[in-house]
Amino acid sequence: MRERSLVIPRPTVRTLTAAIDVVLLTPRDRSLAVLLLRAADPRARDRWLLPWDAPRPDEAPDEAALRVSRSVLGAAPAALEQVAAFGDGRRHPGDAQLSVSFVGLVPHGPASDAIDGAAWVEVDQLPLLAPRHRVIVEAAVEVVRRRIDQSPLAFRLLPPSFTLSELQSIYELLLGRSLHKASFRRALQAAFLVEPTDEWRSEGRGRPAQLYRYAPRRKRGARRSVRFDLVE
Amino acid sequence: MRERSLVIPRPTVRTLTAAIDVVLLTPRDRSLAVLLLRAADPRARDRWLLPWDAPRPDEAPDEAALRVSRSVLGAAPAALEQVAAFGDGRRHPGDAQLSVSFVGLVPHGPASDAIDGAAWVEVDQLPLLAPRHRVIVEAAVEVVRRRIDQSPLAFRLLPPSFTLSELQSIYELLLGRSLHKASFRRALQAAFLVEPTDEWRSEGRGRPAQLYRYAPRRKRGARRSVRFDLVE
DNA sequence: TGACATTAGTATCACACTGGTACTAATTCT
DNA sequence: AGAATTAGTACCAGTGTGATACTAATGTCA
Numbered sequence: 001m002r003e004r005s006l007v008i009p010r011p012t013v014r015t016l017t018a019a020i021d022v023v024l025l026t027p028r029d030r031s032l033a034v035l036l037l038r039a040a041d042p043r044a045r046d047r048w049l050l051p052w053d054a055p056r057p058d059e060a061p062d063e064a065a066l067r068v069s070r071s072v073l074g075a076a077p078a079a080l081e082q083v084a085a086f087g088d089g090r091r092h093p094g095d096a097q098l099s100v101s102f103v104g105l106v107p108h109g110p111a112s113d114a115i116d117g118a119a120w121v122e123v124d125q126l127p128l129l130a131p132r133h134r135v136i137v138e139a140a141v142e143v144v145r146r147r148i149d150q151s152p153l154a155f156r157l158l159p160p161s162f163t164l165s166e167l168q169s170i171y172e173l174l175l176g177r178s179l180h181k182a183s184f185r186r187a188l189q190a191a192f193l194v195e196p197t198d199e200w201r202s203e204g205r206g207r208p209a210q211l212y213r214y215a216p217r218r219k220r221g222a223r224r225s226v227r228f229d230l231v232e
Numbered sequence: 233m234r235e236r237s238l239v240i241p242r243p244t245v246r247t248l249t250a251a252i253d254v255v256l257l258t259p260r261d262r263s264l265a266v267l268l269l270r271a272a273d274p275r276a277r278d279r280w281l282l283p284w285d286a287p288r289p290d291e292a293p294d295e296a297a298l299r300v301s302r303s304v305l306g307a308a309p310a311a312l313e314q315v316a317a318f319g320d321g322r323r324h325p326g327d328a329q330l331s332v333s334f335v336g337l338v339p340h341g342p343a344s345d346a347i348d349g350a351a352w353v354e355v356d357q358l359p360l361l362a363p364r365h366r367v368i369v370e371a372a373v374e375v376v377r378r379r380i381d382q383s384p385l386a387f388r389l390l391p392p393s394f395t396l397s398e399l400q401s402i403y404e405l406l407l408g409r410s411l412h413k414a415s416f417r418r419a420l421q422a423a424f425l426v427e428p429t430d431e432w433r434s435e436g437r438g439r440p441a442q443l444y445r446y447a448p449r450r451k452r453g454a455r456r457s458v459r460f461d462l463v464e
Numbered sequence: 465t466g467a468c469a470t471t472a473g474t475a476t477c478a479c480a481c482t483g484g485t486a487c488t489a490a491t492t493c494t
Numbered sequence: 495a496g497a498a499t500t501a502g503t504a505c506c507a508g509t510g511t512g513a514t515a516c517t518a519a520t521g522t523c524a
Contacts, residue, residue: 010272013328014286017245040242054246060320061330085317085332088292096245098293100317100330146382149459165472171458179458180512182474187510191460206471207519224461225482226403226411228423230384230448397501412483414503419481438500439490457511 019096020064021052021133023140024077026106026120027157027173033120034137035072035106036127040117046093048121050133054096065102072115077104078156081147083140090131099132103140105156108166148174152193155214161197163209164188192217251328252296253284253365255372256309258338258352259389259405265352266369267304267338268359272349278325280353282365286328297334304347309336310388313379315372322363331364335372337388340398380406384425387446393429395441396420424449 024035036048051072055064062082069077080102087098121127123141126134144153154170168184188194194212202208256267268280283304287296294314301309312334319330353359355373358366376385386402400416420426426444434440 011251011285011326013249013251013326014288015247015249016287017247018250018330019243019245053243055248055319056246058321061317062320082316084314085293087287087332088294089290094243094245098250098330098332100319149461150378163472175458177455181472182513183511184458185473187458187460190510193460202520203471205469205521207473209472223409224459226407226416226419227381227456228419228425229381229456230423230425395501413501414484415482417502422481434491435500437492437498439502441501 016097017095018055018098018100019052019092019094020055020061020068021050021092021099021101021136022065022068022072022104023050023083023101023137024069024073024104024106025123025140025144025157027108027170028120028122030169030173031122031124032141032173033122034126034140035118036121036129037072038117038119046128046130046133048127048129049093050129050136051118052094052099054094055100061100062102065100065104069102069104072118073104073106074115077106079105079153081143081151083136083143086132086136086139088132090135092132093130099136101136101140103143105144105153107157107159109159145174145176152214152216161199161211161213163201163203164194164212165209167194167212248329249327250287250330250332251284251324251326252287252293252300253282253324253331253333253368254297254300254304254336255282255315255333255369256301256305256336256338257355257372257376257389259340259402260352260354262401262405263354263356264373264405265354266358266372267350268353268361269304270349270351278360278362278365280359280361281325282361282368283350284326284331286326287332293332294334297332297336301334301336304350305336305338306347309338311337311385313375313383315368315375318364318368318371320364322367324364325362331368333368333372335375337376337385339389339391341391377406377408384446384448393431393443393445395433395435396426396444397441399426399444 025032035051037051039047039049051068053064053068055061065080066076069080083101083103085098085100092099123137126137147153154167154174157170158166164185168179168181172178193214193216195215197211197213199211200208201211257264267283269283271279271281283300285296285300287293297312298308301312315333315335317330317332324331355369358369380386386399386406389402390398396417400411400413404410425446425448427447429443429445431443432440433443
């Protein structure tokens, strides 16, 4: 190794203001919806907000995100993952210099209730938000889309038992395109991810569908071939 | 939507100490190596450190990461992406409550020099590090491995022109397994990612290899089938 | 009641992709 | 010259993909 005579000054930490911002997502109609809070003061600069709070002393970011999620949902979300830290110039409603953002998934169904002053809004039809909250929502959706075939996120958007058509709808929702039914089921079968229950659901018209549950059987080394799906 | 009578208190921000920690990676031999700094004081609690600093006032995290990278490399890395924020109880060398971590990629070759007091260490043979620095390195490697087929990260670990065998070696390094040569090249061809130069490189023994450059031709909607490669 | 719409689920089949094996090509080493 | 080494290609059986079309089971409506 060649060496240059630069010298590293010993760094010291500096304080800044921080917030934990949570994007809670649930499937709604044919789209994803995010939970927004209406500002208590109607003359506030931001009418709508993501749920957020400052981390308490000695509270880890994921603990704070769980606490914020519980406070608005009344229960923990089915999944909660960090999205990223945002600290650029975009304005935060609490003027935090740094935001650590999380995305939580809420199953479709009656659990989608929320507290007073909150509303599920489709992510394609966001109202005016603080600029940083807007980019956080976009990043959260992107994170879920990217991780969908690495992590069982799709199953977190469904109740414990579901039909294969519902599962396919979630995948189509997240991937943004329609999928081939037979291929989808063949791949699902090959991955040993679900198992059928002995229940059937009759949803209005049409033939009843069998209900399945998420029951992954560990498959070691499911080695896939290399794919060059470069986005940029 | 059903409404409960919970009330959201208006949150206020709180200050905490923060650091920007940078993991610089380069291919070395048959492994990945990370740039570590040796502590100036030999009696310091941590003998080895990741490059880090506190963000300056009004400096965004990615700007700070770029600044830290430049200060130890003498130049910008070929890629720089955020890994995650870490704020659990694990100790940071500067006792920062929150770490925003970044991973930078440095091409193989003469640009892998570094400043005095720094060393490239294989990621499988890390010395004793502060606990948070250890998990940051592990997370950084994992991020690169996960994003390899979504983002042209592999090309950032190579100089501007390279042989296809070198490219395949990088993929094998990151994926941790060997790949089929013909399949690798077929997939590469189909993705329109590289183009041949008119140069050839004779590297000691064996037939000379043609040099290629990264020249992606945008292919819209390269739709792949769904794969259920769930890790957990 | 019976035809029809609707949704679930399967069968068939041409086509494309994967990866093992084996080959040719061009260079250095001895 | 011949062996070793690395680059690159050809062949091919097996497997995955997705279009089309089918059967199955229910509700709707005349």
